[in-house]
Amino acid sequence: MKKHEQDLIAPEQYELHAAPAYDFSMNRRKFFSVLGSGVAVAFTASNSLGAALTDTSTAPEDQVNAWIHIGEKGNITVYTGKAEVGQNIRTSLAQIVAEELMVPVDRISMVMGDTALTPYDRGTLGSRSIPYMGPQLRKAAATARELLVNMATEQWKADRASLAVADGVVKNIKTGESIAYGGLTKGKELLKPVDDNVQVTPVDRWQVAGTSVPKVNGVSFVTGKHQYVSDMKLPGMLYGKILRAPAYGASLVSVDVSAAKKMKDVTVVHDGDFVGVAAPSPHAAGEALKAIKAEWKTTPQPSRGEIFDYLKQKSGQANGRDSNVKGDVDNAYASADIKIAQTFYIDYIAHAPLEPRAGLAEWKDDKLTVWTGTQRPFGVQEDLQQVFHIPKENIRVIQPDTGSGYGGKHTGEAGIEAARLARDAQKPVKVVWTREEEFTWAYFRPAGVIEVKAGATKDGIVTSWEFHNYNSGGSGIETPYNVASKKIQFHPVDSPLRQGSYRGLAATANVFARESVMNDLAIELKMDPLTFRLKNLTEQRMKDVLEAAAKAFGWNNMKPAQGHGFGIACGTEKGSFVATCAEVAIDNESKEVKVIRAVTAFECGAIINPTHLENQIQGSVIQGLGGALFERIDFKEGKILNPAFSRYRVPRFSDVPIVETVMLNRKDLPSVGAGETPILGIAPAVRNAIANATGKKLYTLPLAPNGVEV
Template identity: 30%
Template sequence: MIELPKTSRRKFLKNLGYISVGFPMLGFAFLNQDPEMAARVLYNGNLPGSMRNANQINAWLRVMEDGSVKVFSGKVELGQGIRMAICQVAAEELDMELDQVEVHLAETGLTPDEGYTAGSGSVPNSAMSARYAAAMARKKLLELASKKLNTPESELILYNGLVKTKNGSQSMNFAQLLEGAQLEMEVTKPVPVKVKSGYRYVGKAIPRKDIPKMVRAEEIYIQDLRFPGMLHARVLRPAGYQSKLEKLDDSGLGSAVSGLVKTVVNGSFVGVITVREYEAVKAVDFLKKRSQWSESPDFPRQENMYSHLKEIADPPQQIRNDGNVNEANNGISTYQASYTKPYLQHGSIGPGCGIAMFDGDILHIWSHSQGIYPMRRAISGMLKMDQEKIHVISVPGAGCFGHSTADDAAADAAILAMTLPGKHIRVQWSREDEHTWEPYGSSMILDLKAGLDSQGKIQTWTTDVWTDTHSMRPDSDPATLLDTRYLESPAQLKGRGYLGGGHRNADPYYSIPNMQVNAHFFNGPLRVSSLRSLGSYGTIFSIESFMDELAEKEGKDPIEFRLTHLEDPRAIEVLKKIKETTNSAKLNDGEGIGFAFSRYKNTTAYAAVAVHVAVDTKSGAVKVLKMWAAVDVGEIINMDGIINQLEGGMIQAASWTLKEEVTFEGNKITSEDWDSYPIFRFPEIPEVEVHMINRPEEAAEGGGEVSMPPTGAAIANAVYKASGKRVYDLPITPEKILS
């Protein structure tokens, strides 16, 4: 059973003393301190994104009654290990043991509103906010101790939750210093942070505490969460995206399902509440056979999908225009290629789940959403209910990176809970509903054109990308929640979400004097939203495949060709490292090693990936034998955590590249289970070797989406080396290799 809070938020805030800090800051300067104190430097740099926009003081750190510290973050745990990373930086700055610091993640009314856990932003935003909050809290605690102990700060030592005099005559823990009072203040610059050479925890491979629980199959996920007297529910989904309920015959349902508690019908929304989960499954099956729906229009034929998407696209928007591509193309050799990426599922191992309970005043929701505050705003709009009357608690889900069905499952539970006050209502999605109703990652088309001079240097580059939106995450627009489209008073989408994710990384990171990027946005036939790395997986697949083609046309080594077009020393180093790492690899007939590189968003972390594959020339089957990565995320907070993220990203991208594609026919999604939507299984997972380049002097960047983009291209390049077949249309299937 998941352990729930043992006290109310109101009582917690009233009874406990805490330090709440928020601050503007700007580089580093040295701060001289007593040699017995941990060395500190003055930080005057930029405020992390999670705190920069806060005009009022935010509660990031609180001292508990026993003198321990609780740190609050609005980010959620997705398997990226953010809880441990935050614990490390806070314990580091407060000179405490790790066990003295507890991290509380994502609960409305208690933790900061940090939007979504997305974009590899947890470490640079939330963890860095915790770092600076803890550092300033330490400074204030020392000032307070100096007054209470009547001792100069230079004669005090702060360590492991105590402030004591150097002669050992007096000491106080943090709670004793505060005496139950609240210590609120706005932090002024500069902030004294620990010098990096003095770190005890940061940069170390400290294991997450939740991993052993996962291995032992303990109940840590929302799918496992149970409450006394909890009821179970399922929702009858429409026949298609645009179908409306025309008739529902629920007579006899009570006789067929003994544990039926309630049937809820609101427009085309149909939900059933039962005593046991299997009874909810039976009830939905019963109603499915006795319901009539209007027809939903057919999707375009799958084989004509890409031509259809080009036909429905808006006029192009020029995203980047450096130099003069048209003039520079005169008199030089130009090459072009076109690449496609299909719609992709999140493929959550655990289908969406949501739990809600309306106590007559407050609607409590437990969810594995990646943005509990934005989801609260959407549910508030859906129910026309004051946001402050909705309390959302984040619980980990056996899920994925991106906008999955978590928000929709929470909305299901919220609607049903409002009809039955005082009862916890648990909605568990089915595998079929998960696969057919989730918001997919958009299909993409990429047309590339490059011009090379007589020395083999790229002088011109044009990217044309066709894409749908890459984020329709719930927020102020309630129609981003699936249910709102089927209620008696349906909501219509107010916009098309975040279009910029579609051309992310579409402008190569290479030094090219004349470059143009054009985005052609379409409103496609399938429901789409954020999927791990957004458009970068598709754009980098095309760019890095094309770079290999250009290198071959010039008769150059693919890595050396890339290096001649790079000026950033950090980019150069990851490429040199990946080449060095793979130099000793042995290749047999039918095998090849491919390479690819990207800097995520062209502004954050760097990754070079190499993949060793074997291709059976008779069957066309591709086997990934080994994958390597050389990665630079700046300062590393947790070595174990970052490597886990990178390995997972590479494996997921390999599955996308070789297996995954949403399929449809008529008005039905046909990839509705693991047979029709295959993913990598354990026997297919290769050895993965990650080499980190630690740069503690650089800003810390996240790694959740860094390794995905170059992995797909590296596999495509390896397949070409092994088989001589260049595949432009993902996924790379045996049929395409043999065609």
């Protein structure tokens, strides 16, 4: 792991790192080869797997050639282990490289998320691509540019100061000589270390970065030509299906696969708790799966109705994790003029990426290639190594641009399952999860219980802040407001449902609870909620987004119409800042909450791509509306009761309000990620707007799956 990668594993992160569910025995041949030779033979992935463009995987990460290759014709290939899952990072990173190499962005092709071709990467998560991969590629590209100029200087025996670079060509201003990049490299590797102190293009001189470059490969998506993993097909490929347990916590007692095994061209695998089939068509695989008789033993599992008591009871009641204590919070609370003590309840929700999990696996001798839609291709490689007991060098994981993740695809289940089936079938196997499988066996945003006790002076100064989060996680748990006495703790729980990362992680829950309480304190104080927030903040960047959102919304000069309400909320995570103002209306008849308008101000340093940033902000707000208003996983005795889009409501066109964005471009600050934080403001802003409209203060996420009784 690189040093810069280590630095960014924030202690409050609660990213899923669940071990794979399977542990498969070695196959016989492998078993003998290990025993027989006594030495595992390692070889580089690129020459073993073929199709390698260039051997970047073995280039040290501090070398330019690990990241960038310039072909003889001037075509530029960039290698990064990051995954494109819809955040349009392929475009933003290409812009950053194009800027430093001074070429148009279409000269660049990005090789991403391929363990054989790209440098190691811990995963596409935590909004880290822009703040960490961005500077890495920027420095590599700038170093490459300087190398090219040096090469031209030597070749022409010229004065370096008289050389200039433009459009992929080095020119000698004095002599008029010019040479293209490809002519300098002749396609050879740039074997020089990345210069940490190289001069990069200052933000105010950006020409490609900072502009609205359209989505790279856009045509392949609007024509249906892009091949997601679920679309891929290899010669002789079989379709795999897996026998699933009837409920969480169930174990296989007995299984009879004899009838399935007799079916034509069907491969059946029974290995521990793993039972799966592969057949030449999905239909045949489905028939084979139906022919399997299995007996399961279930164990008592909590249901949704008791989940909050369960989480509270099962949590370590001690000091919890990430404990932050300052001053004497009990005393401060006791002596506060205004007090609020409130408990919030957060349901499990599903990411429900429109492309369910998919994996395609092919073995050639002892070497395995897996194509899978994951945010952690290198993580899946490690999982496969662990599950199959084979050297990592024999495993290549490739992640084609994927049908979204939102933090929900940190794992590689379908790829592992496909690989297990393919090993016995001795043919490539593809496993595509059904929607029901995706809703049931992927992982959820954690449910949680949050207890808050807050006190303020009658002048509107927050003096005490006690905040306990049970299970949902520590992200965004810290308060950005100035408080003399505080106690903030996260209490982990062993969740009954499989849970993990979500967009913004637990910050969606923590910011919701905090901003609700801040709103209610302002109501108690009869203060304007914006004024109250500003009064208790010193962080200028937070104040800036609050004021920008309020201004664009018209917070100070508009009154809500009858039956309507306004709400405001703010949050910060991963170095960026968000504030959202929302207007809601309650339908007189259905009591349904309709969000009329949402204005979100966001600041993430210097903006790399304004149109894609706007798209991320709008998308976060709209996705966030689902978790705010109606999304929740219902479950009983370990069974998911609503594993379908017809029973799990997600935002649709009719739910979409007027979504306005204000992007604060801080060219003086480093660019940070934008795929997560913009989701934080919408739920509490809507909640506070409902309180404003109806006087009704809600304490649950989702807020109003069945409307609000007024």
